C-alpha cells in the first residue's frame with residue numbers, strides 16, 4: 108500500500124462542513140479500497156489569523172509544500188473585514204498559490220442535465236455544457252509589483268496594481284491548455300485585451316507562436332476577454348477550453364460557474380510544473396465558491412464542489428482515474444435521483460442538508476465501486 112499524503116485546509120465559513128463530507132469518503136476509501144491516504148490538517152484564512160495572527164502559518168506552509176496534494180475549503184468572512192491587508196484571509200490562499208508555484212488553475216464548468224433548469228440561462232443553452240477554463244494563477248495583476256497606495260500629499264492618493272507577464276509564463280499556461288484540449292474537444296480559445304493592454308499583445312503573440320510550434324493539431328481561436336464574457340452567456344457551448352490570465356480568469360470563471368446552475372457545484376485544481384525527476388506536481392484542490400458566511404454552520408451548504416474537487420485530486424495528483432470517474436458519476440446519479448441542497452433546489456426534488464448530500468454521494472460511490 109503506497110502512502111498518499113494529503114493536507115486538509117478547511118479554512119472558514121462553509122469550508123469545514125464541506126470538508127467533513129470529503130473526509131468521510133477518504134475514510135471509506137482507506138478502509139475498503141486500501142488507498143493509504145494519510146491525512147494531516149492545518150489552518151488557513153481567518154481561522155489561522157485567530158490562532159497565529161497570520162493568514163497561514165509558516166509551519167502549515169511547510170506541510171503544504173511537503174504534501175502530495177492539498178485540499179482547500181474556503182477563506183474569509185465579515186469577522187475579518189478589518190484585519191490588516193497583508194494578513195487578510197485571502198492572503199493565505201494567495202501565498203499557497205504563489206509559494207507552491209501553482210500556475211495552472213483548472214476550472215471545469217459542467218452542467219449536469221439534472222440541473223439545467225437551475226441555471227439563469229435557458230436550459231437548452233446550458234444542458235450538458237462541458238467547458239474548461241484554464242486560468243493563469245501566479246502572475247498578472249494579482250502579484251505584479253509595484254502594488255501600492257501612495258499619499259500624494261494634496262488630498263489625493265494614488266493606487267497602483269501592475270499587470271505583468273513574461274513569455275515563459277504565457278508559454279507554460281497555454282501549453283497546459285493545449286495538452287488538456289487534446290484529451291477533450293481539441294479546441295482552445297485564448298482571451299486577453301490586446302486592444303488596450305501590452306500584456307494582451309504579448310499574450311496573443313506567445314499563444315499564437317506556441318500553438319504553431321507545438322500544438323497545431325489543436326484548433327486555436329482568440330477573443331477579447333470582454334467579448335468572451337458576452338459569448339459565455341450568449342452561447343456557452345461554443346467553447347471547449349478557454350485559456351486566460353489571472354484576473355480575467357477570475358471573472359470569467361465566476362460567469363461560467365453560474366451557467367451550471369450554482370457556484371456551489373464547481374471544483375478546481377491548481378497545479379504546478381511536473382518535477383523533472385519524479386514527474387510529480389504540487390497541487391491544491393478547492394471549490395470555486397467562497398466561504399458563504401451567511402449560511403455557515405447551519406448544515407445547509409452544498410458539499411458537491413468540495414467533493415468534486417477531491418475527484419479532481421484523485422485524477423490529477425494520484426492518477427486514480429477510475430475512482431475519480433466513479434465519484435463524479437456518483438454526484439451525477441445523486442442529482443438524477445432528485446437530491447438537492449437549498450442552492451439548487453427545484454420543484455419535485457428532495458431538499459437535503461450538507462451531511463445528507465455527502466452521505467448520498469458516498470453511498471452511491473460505494474454502490475458504483477462494488
Ligand code: IPM
Pocket residue numbers: 197200357395
Ligand atoms: C478565486 C477567488 C480568489 C481569487 C480570492 C478569494 C482571492 O475569487 O479563487 O476565484 O480572486 O483568485
Ligand code: MG
Pocket residue numbers: 357358361
Ligand atoms: Mg474568484
